[in-house]
Structures are given as C-alpha cells and as structure tokens.
Amino acid sequence: xxxxxxxxxxxxxxxxxxxxxxxxxxxxxxxxxxxxxxxxxxxxxxxxxxxxxxxxxxxxxxxxxxxxxxxxxxxxxxxxxxxxxxxxxxxxxxxxxxxxxxxxxxxxxxxxxxxxxxxxxxxxxxxxxxxxxx
Numbered sequence: 001x002x003x004x005x006x007x008x009x010x011x012x013x014x015x016x017x018x019x020x021x022x023x024x025x026x027x028x029x030x031x032x033x034x035x036x037x038x039x040x041x042x043x044x045x046x047x048x049x050x051x052x053x054x055x056x057x058x059x060x061x062x063x064x065x066x067x068x069x070x071x072x073x074x075x076x077x078x079x080x081x082x083x084x085x086x087x088x089x090x091x092x093x094x095x096x097x098x099x100x101x102x103x104x105x106x107x108x109x110x111x112x113x114x115x116x117x118x119x120x121x122x123x124x125x126x127x128x129x130x131x132x133x134x
Contacts, residue, residue, distance in 0.1 A: 003094060003114055008086055010121050015079050017124075018042075022072055031068065040066040042124055046078045049120045052100045053085060053113055062103055082117075089113065 001009075021039065025031055044060045051058045066074065094114040101108050111119065 004086065004089060004091075007094075007114060007117050008083070011079075011083055011086060011117070014121055014124055015083070018075055018079065022068075022075065025068055036068065036071070037063060037065060039068075039071055040064055043071055043074045043078065045123055046082065046120065047074065048103070049116055050078055050082055050085070052098050053082075053116060055098075082120075086117065 025035070025039070041063050043066070044062050044064050047060045048058050048062070094112065096113050097110050098113060098116060099108070099110050
C-alpha cells in the first residue's frame with residue numbers, strides 16, 4: 001500500500017466516523033454547548049489545515065461557535081476538498097513542506113503535506129474521544 005492509499009483509507013475512516021457523529025448528534029434530545037464547540041473545533045482544524053495545504057488564507061478560528069447545521073455544511077465541504085486534494089496528489093505533493101504558525105501559541109513550524117494530513121487525523125481521534133466522553 002502506498003502512502004497516498006494509506007492516507008485515503010484513513011480519510012475515508014475519518015469521513016465515516018464524522019458522519020456517525022453527526023447522526024448521533026441529530027438524534028440527541030439536547031446537545032450541550034461543549035459538545036457543539038468541540039465538534040466545531042474539529043471542523044475548524046480541518047479547514048485550517050486545508051488552507052495551509054492549499055496556501056490560502058485561514059478564515060476560521062480554532063474555537064468558533066457554530067450550529068449543528070453550520071457544522072454539517074462545513075464538514076461536508078472541507079472533507080470533500082481534502083479528499084479531492086489527496087486524490088490528485090502525487091508523491092511530490094505529499095512530500096511538499098508547508099510552513100505555518102500554530103494559532104494557540106504562535107510557534108512556527110513546518111510539515112510535509114503527508115505529515116500534516118496524518119497530524120489532522122490524529123488530532124481528530126483525540127477530539128473525537130473527548131466528544132464521546134461528553
């Protein structure tokens with residue numbers, strides 16, 4: 001299995017897990033604010049990493065408040081864009097290094113596109129775990 005195939009497989013899992021999360025939230029009688037904020041945070045991180053990979057302006061904040069409907073729309077759009085980018089990526093793109101600044105502490109860093117996608121999915125696992133605890 002190539003790195004690209006592995007990342008696509010991980011992303012498919014990510015898409016599936018987020019869809020299950022949305023379905024669970026839609027069935028809930030009430031959703032507490034912390035749960036919605038964590039889900040929104042997860043989606044903001046997707047959006048921010050996509051912007052970094054594409055070299056476009058970041059237009060979201062890490063802890064942006066959204067309704068469930070707004071989150072669903074963002075989830076669909078950003079995950080679709082990440083998937084399309086990854087499907088088109090060749091080895092050179094996956095190895096391309098991106099520079100960025102972490103928004104919480106201003107730390108400057110660099111990662112390859114492949115490492116950025118791995119980081120994103122790992123971050124999602126941690127955040128998803130926190131969502132399941134609520």
